[in-house]
Amino acid sequence: MFSGLSAFPITPLNEDGIDEAAYGRLVRRLVAAGVDSIGALGSTGCYPYLSRAERARAAQLAVEHADGVPVMVGIGALRTRDVLALAEDAQKAGARAVLLAPMSYHALTEDEVYGLYQAVTRNLSIPLCVYDNPGTTRFNFSDELHGRIAQLPNIGSIKIPGVPAEPAAAAERVARLRALIPASVTLGVSGDWFGAAGMNAGCEAWYSVIGGLFPRTTLAIARAAQAGDAAEATRLSERLRPYWDLIAKHGGSLRVTASALDILGLVSGACLPLPLKALPDAERAGLAKLIDTLELA
Template sequence: MFTGLSAFPLTPFRGEKIDEKAFGGIIRRLAQAQVDSIGVLGSTGSYMYLDREERRRAVELASAHAGSTPVIAGIGALRTRDVLALAEDAQAAGASGVLLAPVSYQPLTEDETFSLYEQVSRELSVPLCVYDNPRTTKFTFTDELHGRIAALPNVGSIKIPGVPDDPAKARQRIQRLRSQIPGHVTIGVSGDRFAAAGINAGCDGWYSVLGGLFPRTCREIVQAASSGRYPEAAALSDRLEPLWSLFDRFGSLRPAAAIAIQLGLMEGPGLPLPLAPLPPSELKEIADLLDSLE
């Protein structure tokens, strides 16, 4: 479950409610593309904009439409009490694993972050992926803290934000982290432009925003990199540079929403207010690339 391609789809909205029909269609599309897992309620899934019942329903829908594909559900929240409730809901709704970021308003200390994972991990009956996302959470994990958390029960993976561009430095980065964690805990790269480099450096998989839109394209990159065909994987990734540049400029959520609308996966605006997708004009320069994918 915590290896290969984990596709992270949007949670489409119609007005103030989840568009259940569109969401089911997105999940089925990913399952049919044979992704290795589906990560609902990640950052691209707008988890922090949903209340508890909406999040429970999203996991329930994903589990119903994913078939045999494992569903990983985001459970991040400001209070430990709420994280525990969301974890219980996700498991009851059929999630095979959970994803937890150290969400905060007041920046967390290392001891507070460890306490969060310690309390949550011991209450779980499914494995947990540690979501390391400093750009959003403003919390930076040290490798030592990753090691302490990875030794807790039910921790199965770490979702890292990226690797250095230099292949040697990327391998060193992954080796340093791996030296701190148990052998059963996998490492997955998250920043989409770093996927090929991350797997080549020793990551076990890719937690992918783009995989939620173009799963077959992303599977090609994972398969090439995992098979040691790094030049091919790098070439496939480099072809997507216009997309990576768009993500660099605007983040991944708004471009992903605009692309999903253009693909007919959901109706506009499709995001929980006040969020809005990129204007269609921002996609004009990559229209030919989008048409060629999948």
């Protein structure tokens, strides 16, 4: 469940709810490409913008269209009570794992975050992936906190936000964290431009937004890293440098992903919850050219 390429698709939305036909197409496309698992309702899946009923439906749709490929479902919310309810919905939908980031409006302490994971894991019958995403949550996990949480029951993986670019430093970062967690808990890298570096450094999984958009391209990088061909994984990732630069320019993957899906005809126009918007027309034209130049489609 927590190894290889875990592809995170967007949840295509309109103001009436989920575009269920488009969502089904996106999930089936990932299955056809051969991804190792599917991450529903991650950050690019817009989970904080959805009601509980919409999130339950998205989880059901992901499992239904995944055709047996393991599905992990995001359950982050502001209150522990709501996280527990979302965890129950995900389990009822047939999710094989859940993903939890420590969301909050007020800054959380380490003891509060530990208490959150303690309460949730106590009530789970499936594994949980710890979502370390300081760019969104504004909470910075210490390695020691990761070590404490990893000892809880049902912890299956830790999704780290990236690794240093220099290979020796990346390997040292992964080794330092791994020394604090049980062998049964895997490490997965996120932040797509860190994917190759993280897997080359020893992360078992790549939790990938671009994997939910261009799965075949991403699989080539992941498979090279898994085979121990660090040079090829790095080469394939560096080839995508213009795409990584575009994501950085726009503050993350969400708007770029939404625009790319529309360019490819995989969604019907706007697919983000207002007030969020995709790229403006001038940037969209550049993205379309980039997709063609890099042969991503």
